Amino acid sequence: SAVISQKPSRDICQRGTSLTIQCQVDSQVTMMFWYRQQPGQSLTLIATANQGSEATYESGFVIDKFPISRPNLTFSTLTVSNMSPEDSSIYLCSVERAGGWDEQYFGPGTRLTVT
Amino acid sequence: AQTVTQSQPEMSVQEAETVTLSCTYDTSESDYYLFWYKQPPSRQMILVIRQEAYKQQNATENRFSVNFQKAAKSFSLKISDSQLGDAAMYFCALNSGGSNYKLTFGKGTLLTVNP
Numbered sequence: 001s002a003v004i005s006q007k008p009s010r011d012i013c014q015r016g017t018s019l020t021i022q023c024q025v026d027s028q029v030t031m032m033f034w035y036r037q038q039p040g041q042s043l044t045l046i047a048t049a050n051q052g053s054e055a056t057y058e059s060g061f062v063i064d065k066f067p068i069s070r071p072n073l074t075f076s077t078l079t080v081s082n083m084s085p086e087d088s089s090i091y092l093c094s095v096e097r098a099g100g101w102d103e104q105y106f107g108p109g110t111r112l113t114v115t
Numbered sequence: 116a117q118t119v120t121q122s123q124p125e126m127s128v129q130e131a132e133t134v135t136l137s138c139t140y141d142t143s144e145s146d147y148y149l150f151w152y153k154q155p156p157s158r159q160m161i162l163v164i165r166q167e168a169y170k171q172q173n174a175t176e177n178r179f180s181v182n183f184q185k186a187a188k189s190f191s192l193k194i195s196d197s198q199l200g201d202a203a204m205y206f207c208a209l210n211s212g213g214s215n216y217k218l219t220f221g222k223g224t225l226l227t228v229n230p
Contacts, residue, residue: 001162031216042206042220043160058217090158094218102148102167102210104218106160 023093028073121221138207
């Protein structure tokens with residue numbers, strides 16, 4: 001399995017500001033995924049990020065609010081823009097299993113609180 | 116579209132006993148994968164067990180096993196000899212492939228292990 005790190009692990013932000021979350025993998029992967037987990041809820045996919053192409057966003061998520069970068073095969077960032085208290089969540093990145101699309105491994109998550 | 120339903124928001128078990136967590140799903144694909152993930156309070160998502168839809172044999176990983184009923188679209192997780200460290204939120208997840216290979220999660224079951 002891949003080793004995935006995320007920075008920051010947690011943050012408290014003022015409404016109206018933006019936060020960029022970093023996801024680093026210890027091996028090259030084609031697809032990286034960003035999920036949101038609202039308090040007490042399940043995980044919801046925000047977008048899929050392939051290296052060298054624009055991220056694919058799920059219904060209800062837009063690029064202006066959640067811009068994503070994928071500059072190489074081991075790194076991605078998710079920005080949460082113009083934050084409101086409703087954006088308070090855990091944000092997780094994941095990667096697909098090497099050589100397969102079926103299984104995903106997750107980073108430790110970033111706990112974001114917006115005041 | 117793919118959906119995953121976990122009908123048990125909370126479950127409890129005595130240490131050393133056995134507990135079964137339920138999951139039903141829906142997909143129109145014939146090739147898909149099912150997973151159980153564990154999320155302890157540390158929030159790190161850990162893959163517990165996986166099942167390929169084309170395999171009739173139920174997956175087993177040490178104390179964890181599944182009962183996969185393809186016709187009924189049911190995928191339950193059995194934890195034997197429960198340990199205190201098994202206490203966590205358990206998510207059932209489905210990957211049917213498709214254009215972005217996304218995982219769809221159930222709402223989760225919070226498992227408490229009583230000493």
